[in-house]
Amino acid sequence: MAIFVSYQLNVSFVICPFKNPIKKSLLLLKSSLFIFAFIIISCKKESKYIPVSENDIFASTEQIPDSHFLGDQNCKECHKDQFKAWKGSDHDKAMQLADSTSVLGDFNNEKFTSQGVTSRFYKKEGGFYVNTEGPDGKNHDYKIVYTFGITPLQQYIVAFPDGRFQCLRTAWDSVKNKWFDLYPDFKVVHSEWLHWSRGGLNWNTMCSDCHSTNVRKNYDFKTNSYHTKYALINVNCEACHGPGKQHVDDVKRLGNNYTATGTMQMTLNTKPHDLVDQCARCHIRREQFSEAFNFEGTLLDHYFPQLIEEPIYYPDGQILDEDYVYGSFIQSKMYQNNVACNNCHDSHSLKLKFEGNALCAQCHIPEKFNTPKHHFHDMGTEGAQCVNCHMPGKYYMGNDFRRDHSFRIPRPDQSLQYGTPNACAGCHKKDNTWAWESFQKLFGAVDSIHFSDKLAPGITGQPNAHTGLIELANNIKQPEMARASAVKALSNYNTENFINNYLKWLNDASPLVRGASVDVLSEINNADLVKSFLPLLNDPKRSVRIKAFYGLSALSESQVPETYKQSYQKVKKEFFTHINTNSDFVGGRIKEANYYLKQGNMKKGIEGYESALKLDNINNQARLTLANLYYNNKEYNKAEAAFKTVMEQEPEYGPAYYSLALMFAELERTDDAIVQLKKASEKMPDNIRVYYNLSLLYDKKQDQKNAENSLVKGLKIDGNNESLLYALAYHYSKHDQPEKAKNILVRLVQLYPNNPQYANFLQQLSPKG
Template identity: 25%
Template sequence: MSRSWWQGLFVIVAVAAASVLTLISLRDFQRESVPPENRPIQSHIAGYVSSNACRACHPGNYASWHASFHRTMTQVATPESLPPDMDKLELAFNGREYKAERRGDKFFVRTRPENGSYAEPQQVVLVTGSHNLQILWLDTGEGRTLQQFPFGYIVADKMWAPVTETFLIPPNVKEYYSTGAWNGACMDCHVTQGQSRFVAGNKWDSQVAEFGIACEACHSEGREHIEGNRNPFRRFKIHLTTKSDPTVTNPASLKGPESGLACGQCHSVWAFNGMADKIDFNRYGAVFRPGAGDLSQRFVVQPNAPDHTEQKDFIRRTEPDFFQNRFWGDGMIRVTGREFNAVQASPCFRGGEFSCISCHEMHLDSPGQTDAKTWARTAQLKPKMDSDSACLQCHKDMTARLVAHTHHSAESSGSRCYNCHMPRTTFGLLHAMRSHQVSSPTVHESIAYGRPNACNLCHLDQTVGWAAQHLHAWYNQPVPELSEDDQAIAAGVQWILKGDAGQRALIAWGMGWESAQKIAGRDWLYPYLIYTLTDSYAAVRFDAWKSLRTLPGFSDFSFTYTAPDAALGEAATRAYEKWLGEVRNVNARYRPETAIDSDGRFRKDVFQRLRSARDEKPIFLAE
């Protein structure tokens, strides 16, 4: 017999074996044990079969997804999914004490008010997040309604902190999520095809196709795909042709807008078209399926776009701070997790090819890709997409004229595309992140909207006026009218002293950025970061501490950023004395723009004037 005959037989046998394994997966999915009644459950939502049913035929893709943080976005609480040493946990906050205990593989929390007794234990039933921050959810005795445990676990630092102090929100806010908030809001984007299923009062009967973000979130329901491909000849025919399988969606084969929307169904600020759509969404889940051109019951909110004016006017009337809490004044997104708003607003998007997967990939598909663990921890980037290659894959002509375009040496951080066109002006999860809206730096954005411009995010020690002059000389940008401070005081100093909490958080993080330290110098950063350890916003204090630890002499500096005000002041005093007595370079020279005198102390008149002018409006960045 010919070799091709044996090859064909092998393919048929392999396909048949995969079909058998798929049937086993489906059978296992259908033979779940009796579900618990005190938490949301994975249920038999029409058409959905869960990621286990994909594993047999797509083991490689299953393995890379399984290694990703999408999978662990929401998990059932188990000893493996929860933070370590849960059974030893004892915490106190806002007049209450909390004590965890373990019973077999289950964990419970008891709460005791001040001068009171411990209440009945509440089971820890779900956990959200696993990469940066983990938040626990407790049963309530009200069906599948959940209550948030008021502490979050910061993974990198292995520390617990009140949830209200892991977000950039006003210090007087002590409760972040109300009972039932997970059911009514969080599950919209933290599970695959969630159905909130409101019952009455504060009771929910929430169900999901799968916890976490799984295969069917991006590829749509799998049942039709599996049933259609039980026929090995159909599979073989599709395999031998370039025709895609119509029973499943592959975002990589879609045009940019549709591909991006597969991510944007979660990674965007969206709103409902109307109350009927909201009720339908909460009861039956999203109508949107990957590959569609819009979100159906919902729309992506772009504040200054001409669409959905009636809905956006309703939002402005009923929630006046909605846009301020999510966007800069010109409509650019300022909170993390909403990257599709930025991608959609980018000029690159208008060409129809640019999308999330221009730089990221959902599986380890690209040649030269790293190991799964590193890939997951580096935002699932394709190889070299953390470099200029991300932009040069389209802007190929820029390679030969890079220096002429950037006016920086080729090896300088000022010649890195990302640093100028995607600077870190969004914030969330306690750190600054790159904007995903491709733009060019201007001084106007800083003066009119308060957003730190890319030039001064590197050149923290230079003035806004300095940036304006260079942008005018290099790119013929008009020089706007500038205040005396904009011409005399470093932009970084102004933002850290008189900026609002959002600006202060970005600069507190930015002062720890290695590229900025190399360009702007390190010596003058110490007193500003030490002073910011006492900021009224916990998130700002956290970033000041993390940045301070990047400076020589402070790598092991201990600090409890959630401590009471008196303890914060004592820590700042201890840090300042350490700097003056042990660390300060006595030969350091401080640029006058930094408002530091020759002894390394604040110029008192400038410091007090800027500090008294601080923008104290409440900032609540709604991640």
């Protein structure tokens, strides 16, 4: 009996700051139907994974009262030099009330037009206003209440109902003194999540946690509203050093007898990796796991980092989308050798400590490296600058140039293989072939092994690259970021083939590796594997514990062993805090929906996806999954309507037509199924399964000619496709064309000699004697 091959919907929801939205067209990424990835922060290095007692691992989640944050004027009394350096910095100006001193943009009735939208900036009654397109597609007047940043651009924030604050898409270029569109080549419709008036540019969710001090988002799911609070409007001294009340009280009480009591963060005694982790809270793509940051525990008790994978990184780990520096820096040899942010940047002004190559010369001997014998460029030129070879950058948000902090040697050979960038071709504006030939003339063969030599082939799905990924993941001398990314990339090669590797990595010393392993294994519906997550309920890192709990979703509470009951209940509370904290994201609502689906609760799963679409009605990734859920729940009319909505919004997206066709076929609506499959073949002509299933449908209607033609069309695309060849052989045999069937079977036997089915079929068709 013929079996229709269903289309497995693989999607991943990207929760990203507004700075660089992903192209609206649907992205199919490696993830199972019910596993959705968030975008996300980092790790604290450990030498060995030793589960600790509950008293140690369940760090306090208590929020700090605003009254414990005393403000910069209190700090200034004793720390005049530090205050002077900080004053006017990007941290100081991270967010300000909009007034005549803070607003840099031209609000003298200036007009700016981009993507068909005209915005007018003007003043009224001492305030600053903009007339621009609102959430209904019509122009309205909005008052500017806050400024955001200072250089190289300044954004402006508008107050909306229900406690929302929205960041305008049009920003002020404070270097060139002009208005500009953050995404000039990116058309956004007013009803989309990425429109400035909606979720993609919402300050409460996307910006507040890192631009102000002691932020509590306070999102209310029931009313879909915010009551966001902060202690200090900007990135104040205490945003980095922690609340100052105890410190000031101790100083006043002890006077000249005061000695450090350990109440402050980021001190001169903070170790390099700890310092980097503390900066990282705001300088990385992250998923949040705690309700609010309270300086308790470590970074991974509050956040988990986005690993190296497309479309955030190139396959070799270089920046593609924004990663906010940290994800790159922990890949580097600099980080591995205890270089920290403050070795290059002044901690308070944030400026570089030295100009030009003098910055690198702090550690790298000038006579060896700052010479044409090393860089092969004339001294004093751009090419002779260390950063231009080892820290190439990209522009984000229209005019914000940021350098890649992974500090790597250009690899034109990898550019040719994997499409990754290299500084040579980028600077000289030539192709990668020229760059590789020039590299070999100057340096010869590549003489250093970088983790990307094993990671890039795996991320791009090269044949047999799994071996290199396993080697990289097992190599504790390699960066944790690279190892964890290798663990994730190995799932490209059928996870079930590497179960023993993953089970071992669940106990790895690196929390990033443990977390990545849980994420991958969570996609496999295997009760025995699920039980392997139980010990991780006592993991030292909250983010890993929560991932483990999510992985245990398919296990009912009654199935949890008595020894883990108490930890299970505690992590369950952490999990739902994490879910509630992210419930104003589409991805947060989907994660909760998936939890209930794993629990077997189809009703709540469907409700979760419906809820997600209320936040973003144009999110067709979610809608496709919802359509399949409707179908599985026998709500066929709703499923059909959902599929057709996807087609209306994304008319060129072939999988929607394909999925609807398969549903029609199983509902015995053969003619409707054929119509949709023909459309699917037009949208994705290289998808072999379309032709295979179309042939089965024609055969069912006894349309022998079209059944044959469909298979022949597919074989023109992939002449050695096993399924199509066998189906065509069966078709010829069924319709009394044995010679044609035998010719194809002979070919199948040659191509796939280890499959006895083809030889037996051929023998049945051959005359005896």
